[in-house]
Amino acid sequence: MPGVLKNIDYTDPFTRYKGQKIIDVVKKLGFKFEVPLDLAIDIHYALYLPFPELVNLDQIPYGSEKHYFLIKSLLSLDETKRLRYYTVADSFASVTIGAMVLMYLFEELNRENIDIENKMRGSEGSSMKSAARSNDSTERSLSDKDVQSLKESVQRAVAKALENVETVKEIEHLVYGYRAGIGHTLSLDDDAALVLRLVRNTDIKLLLERLARMPSISSLIKRKKVRFSRGEIEGYIFGSDLERVVPTEFAYPDIYFYAKLADNRLLLYDKFLSLSLGPLYVLIDKSGSMEGEKIRWAKATALALFIRSRIERRPFYIRFFDSEPFNVIKVRANAKPSEVLELLEYIARVKSGGGTDISKAIITACNDIVKHGVKKVSDIILITDGEDRIAKSLVKRSLTQASARLISVMIMGENEDLKKISDKYFRVVKLSDKEMLSVVEA
Known part of the structure; x- marks a missing residue:
């Protein structure tokens, strides 16, 4: 049966594609x-369009009454207006949040033991025959009790979606790189189901909420640059480099031009070239002593460091370890959305437990960097609370071979061996956002 919104071509392939995307995510x-x-299409466009409008009730076919009142209830709610703040003209958000609303709606209808199919198709049998015999639109309407019940179900579904919408947008921002100050060309639509699975993960929700409370990392971290005659123009400077002279300087008489050249007073373009850096490699201790707030702080710090890697356009590696190193996850500088979602899923999945072997973890990280043929300077950020003895000479040799700096973050403890071999050493006591920012800026 056709949908109930004005100016929507329900036979158009693109329109049907959007509705099918929501159905696929739900499945x-x-x-x-x-x-x-058609219900999936209507939910998508009810969230996507700036001013969605319903057709008149007398224009819909018999059997579509409940579909009509469902969308009418959706558009009339104050909660929907707040939800649409995140979805209007945003294809990914409309599909993802539309699928979320649909799932919660069917859960509500099931909870009330209402037959879902009849909810969508409307009344059958004698009631439809009676409606067919009457031209009075009031006879086509549902009872006040049915309409109120349907509206309450829609309201509860939208309220649940509203609780999770911020998490969806935070994941979108993290994946697309808005927080990192970079653009995007890839679509997240194909990964909407994975995004919703992450939204339902309590750990991810808490981590993203913590990141949202922090000051903008992109305002604190800038790409490292060096002056270069063939770099990007960022301003003006006085000097005598003829390769960078501003064209207006040639308008001066020759004698004046040469005088300025001799005095280093020519107006030049100030050009810079961004430095290329090796990977930012995060090692997180997941031993039993890291359980609770420690591991959550370490994971949130890892995500903040990932945002830094996006700003600096460098690869990001992360590996958890206890007495043995776990699998490494690599995210390229120009990563696809699926790679970033895999990173989030990995971080959420790891739980604390086991012993601690810091030396083996650092050496493994150095071997990873060497194996991938990285020639540029890399940073290894180690987050631990362990007082494990370090094989100092072996670790130093590995760091030198990998051209890597070691930045150690000691949580509520002290490790003198680690302090001696680290380029930077932080001691974290309060597990605060301020301490997290200090690590990110290191």
């Missing part, structure tokens, strides 16, 4: 119920 998350395509 990937394990929901088995049948979702009418």
Whole structure:
């Protein structure tokens, strides 16, 4: 049956594609119920369009009444107006949050033991025959009780979606790099199901909430640059480099021009070239002593360091370790959205437990850097609370071979061996945002 919004061509392939995307997301998350395509389309455009309008009730076919009142309820809610703040003209948000609303709606309808199929198709049998015989639109309407019940179900579904919408947007910002001050060319639409799985993960929600409270990292971290005659123009400077002379200087008489040249007073373009750096490699201790707030702080710091790597356009590696190093996750500087989501999923999945072997973890990180043929200076950030003895000579040799700086973050403890071999050493006591920023700026 057709949808109930004005000026929507329900036969258009692109329109149907958007509705099908919502259905696919819902099915990937394990929901088995049948979702009418036109309902999915209407939910998408109710969130996406700036001013969605319903058709008149007398224009809809018989059997579509409940579909009509569902969308009418959705558009009339104050909660929907707040939800649309995040979704209008945003294709990814409209698909993802539309799928979320649809899932919560069907959960609400199931909770009330309402037949979902009848909810969408409307009344059948004698009631439809009676409606067909009447031209009075009031006979096509649902009872006040049914409409109120439907509106309450929609309201509860939208309220639940509203609780999670900030997390969806934080993941979107992290993946696209808005927080890192860079643009994006890739779409996150194909990964909407994975985004919703992450949204339901409590650990990810807490980590993103903590990041959201921090000052903008992009305002604190800038790409390292050096002056270069063929770099990007960023301003003006006085000097005598003829290769960078501003063209207006040639308008002066020759004698005046040469006088300025001799005095280093020619107006020049101030040009810079961004430095290329090796990977930013984070090692996180996941031993049993790191359980609780320590591991959460370490994970949040790792995400903040990932944002820094996006600003500096350098690869990002992360590896957890206890007595043995775990698998490494690598995110390229120009990573696809799926790579960033894999990183988030990995961070959320790891739980604390086990012993501690710091030397083995650092040497493994150095071997990773050497194996990938990295020639530029890399940073290894070690976050631990362990007082493990360090094989100093072996670790120093590995760091030299990898051309890597070691930045150690000691949580509520002290390690003299680690302090001696580290280029920078931080001692964290309060697990605060301020201490996290100090590590990110290191």
